[in-house]
Amino acid sequence: MTNIAIIESQSLLQESYKLILETQSFYNVIVQGVNYTELQKADQHLDVILLDIPNFIHYCEDTERSFQSPETQMIVLAQRGEERRVIDVMNEGVYGFLFEEMEANELLQAVRQVLNHKFYIHGQATHHLLTHSHQLLEEKKQNLHQEPPSCPLTKRPFQVLQYIAEGLSNQEIAAKVHISDKTVKNHVYDILDTLDVRNRTEAVIKAIQSGWITIPKV
Secondary structure, three states, X not given: OEEEEEEOOOHHHHHHHHHHHOOOOOEEEEEEEOOHHHHHHOXXXXXXXXXXXXXXXXXXXXXXXXXXXXXXXXXXXXXXXXXXXXXXXXXXXXXXXXXXXXXXXXHHHHHHHHHOXXXXXXXXHHHHHHHHHHXXXXXXXXOOOOOOOOOOOOHXXXXXXXXXXXXXXXXXXXXXXXXXXXXXXXXXXXXXXXXXXXXXXXXXXXXXXXXXXXXXXX
């Protein structure tokens, strides 16, 4: 069973998302509310959190975030015109960026993808994300003469990080490297601890910005 939380300022949208998600027998909405602090009421592990932009901003200001584990995935819900928020959202390690007004199939597809540690960004927001990535690449080209700092990860965790950057799930990485899912999970926790980041996305962003790995080609 996949446990989901819905934090949305508009109650009608909350109910709509819940009805859509629970058409799938394996999705269970265990928390819903208008304020992100409602997440503290979760008495089970949360697999996915849906969070609107106002609550996302307050969430980012919360220094504890005890309700989110490194394996919890997040989807941010924006209004039309908030496309530029996607940069801030991705920098916080979020895998999904949607608009509040969407088709049911799009919501279900987004949840499926983020559960597999794959990004789901609405088409209207990808322009801003790609522009930002292009600017980072240009800056990197201008500093090619500088030697990038060495990566603090050992060989196997670094290999796992590279596969994470390619969008592979723990199961897919395990098959590639010929190790167990549990060992991959241990490597992921080692990566987060060594790089001092909260989740897989932050680890990839830090590795790219540090020059340890390059942005994977799609």
